[in-house]
Amino acid sequence: MSKFDQFFVMKPADVLEYAREKLDMFEPNAKLSAAEIGDGNINYIFRVWDTESNKSVIIKQAGPTARISDAFVLSTDRTRIETDILKLENELAPGLVPIVYKYDDVMSCCAMEDLSDHVIMRTALLEHKTFPLFADDITTFMVNTLLLTTDVVMDHKKKKSLVKNYINPELCEITEDLVYTEPYNDFNKRNNVFPPNLQWVTENVYGDAELRLEAAKLKFDFLANSQALIHGDLHTGSIFIKQDSTKIIDPEFAFYGPIGYDTGNIVANLIFAWANGDATLTDESERARYLGWVEKTIVEVVDMFCSKFDKAWDENVNELLAKEPGFRQWYLSGILRDTAAVTGLEMNRRVIGLAQVKDITTIADAKARVRAERICLTAAKEFIKRRDNYQNGTQFLNTLKNSVALFSN
Numbered sequence: 001m002s003k004f005d006q007f008f009v010m011k012p013a014d015v016l017e018y019a020r021e022k023l024d025m026f027e028p029n030a031k032l033s034a035a036e037i038g039d040g041n042i043n044y045i046f047r048v049w050d051t052e053s054n055k056s057v058i059i060k061q062a063g064p065t066a067r068i069s070d071a072f073v074l075s076t077d078r079t080r081i082e083t084d085i086l087k088l089e090n091e092l093a094p095g096l097v098p099i100v101y102k103y104d105d106v107m108s109c110c111a112m113e114d115l116s117d118h119v120i121m122r123t124a125l126l127e128h129k130t131f132p133l134f135a136d137d138i139t140t141f142m143v144n145t146l147l148l149t150t151d152v153v154m155d156h157k158k159k160k161s162l163v164k165n166y167i168n169p170e171l172c173e174i175t176e177d178l179v180y181t182e183p184y185n186d187f188n189k190r191n192n193v194f195p196p197n198l199q200w201v202t203e204n205v206y207g208d209a210e211l212r213l214e215a216a217k218l219k220f221d222f223l224a225n226s227q228a229l230i231h232g233d234l235h236t237g238s239i240f241i242k243q244d245s246t247k248i249i250d251p252e253f254a255f256y257g258p259i260g261y262d263t264g265n266i267v268a269n270l271i272f273a274w275a276n277g278d279a280t281l282t283d284e285s286e287r288a289r290y291l292g293w294v295e296k297t298i299v300e301v302v303d304m305f306c307s308k309f310d311k312a313w314d315e316n317v318n319e320l321l322a323k324e325p326g327f328r329q330w331y332l333s334g335i336l337r338d339t340a341a342v343t344g345l346e347m348n349r350r351v352i353g354l355a356q357v358k359d360i361t362t363i364a365d366a367k368a369r370v371r372a373e374r375i376c377l378t379a380a381k382e383f384i385k386r387r388d389n390y391q392n393g394t395q396f397l398n399t400l401k402n403s404v405a406l407f408s409n
């Protein structure tokens with residue numbers, strides 16, 4: 001009999017006991033410590049470490065509701081999905097995700113590699129740090145995990161069995177509501193608009209019928225387009241980084257969805273990093289260093305994704321019809337269209353909706369925050385409405401620059 005034979009939500013002391021009893025990792029008399037280290041919206045993340053050696057582990061547990069609010073009742077099956085995905089991602093993109101040591105379906109938890117020598121990328125970006133390998137690493141991760149799980153590469157029956165294994169209705173519902181529905185009408189009264197921007201948002205977002213129609217079309221694409229096994233929440237808070245290493249974490253939202261959902265999230269969250277630097281950096285050379293790096297990275301993420309996608313296509317695509325001349329270009333242009341749309345959707349929902357980003361909310365000067373939000377929301381409308389117009393990274397950056405120009409005096 002063990003106290004871990006039946007599910008309960010663990011506290012640090014329980015996690016310490018769990019690590020000692022269930023993981024084949026620490027000496028029996030090791031002096032262990034444990035702490036909750038996560039501040040995410042969904043799960044509980046703990047670190048357990050041996051105070052006398054350098055051994056440590058991360059234990060992540062899924063509770064019956066989201067950590068952010070009991071209003072989100074969620075299946076604990078999301079830990080099974082996360083564990084399976086991390087293992088698969090490690091095969092497809094070796095070295096770019098943490099190693100999983102154990103999955104426990106009773107306690108709905110998993111034990112994985114401790115990445116404490118890395119930092120959460122959003123936190124580092126708030127300090128205006130730059131990462132030279134990021135564009136290369138994230139595009140390798142996206143091309144390998146996305147293209148290689150599509151019908152153009154996989155046997156269609158095997159792909160369908162993955163679609164079934166990764167069906168993730170409750171986490172998808174969060175995205176459907178928070179990303180696709182609520183930013184356009186405040187249907188659930190959960191939006192969190194910065195008060196000085198409320199009238200502007202009411203007129204320019206809720207009041208924009210063309211935008212609402214395009215969001216509706218995109219929602220139904222998200223619901224029905226089982227294109228690839230996507231991460232599903234690929235923002236800078238889901239990335240651990242240091243100068244020479246990038247690790248993508250937290251794939252609990254993974255399911256078969258549109259590739260552009262992942263690529264668009266990356267572009268949008270880089271734009272948030274830019275908006276924070278633009279609003280808070282006053283020293284000219286610091287601005288040039290940091291904003292220049294973010295701009296270059298936005299362009300590189302799109303362009304490197306496209307060039308690696310083309311190469312991986314030539315190396316991996318076997319499906320007869322996918323080899324028809326012109327098909328690859330048609331397929332990739334669809335991904336870029338979806339990337340632009342999701343860039344806009346993510347920007348809108350993180351400014352207006354329930355789950356916001358510190359890049360924007362920590363801008364202390366109210367006037368600067370109002371301006372940063374309007375820059376983001378105006379660019380977002382362009383990304384969504386003109387999503388057919390994007391073929392390269394410079395076009396993405398130009399939409400940001402054009403929006404900035406509208407709010408410069």
Ligand code: SR1
Nearest residue numbers: 041066068072178233355
């Ligand atoms: C209720 S969860 C809110 C948000 O946190 C996650 O990280 C996802 O981005 C989700 O939309």
Ligand code: MG
Nearest residue numbers: 040233238250
């Ligand atoms: Mg997360």
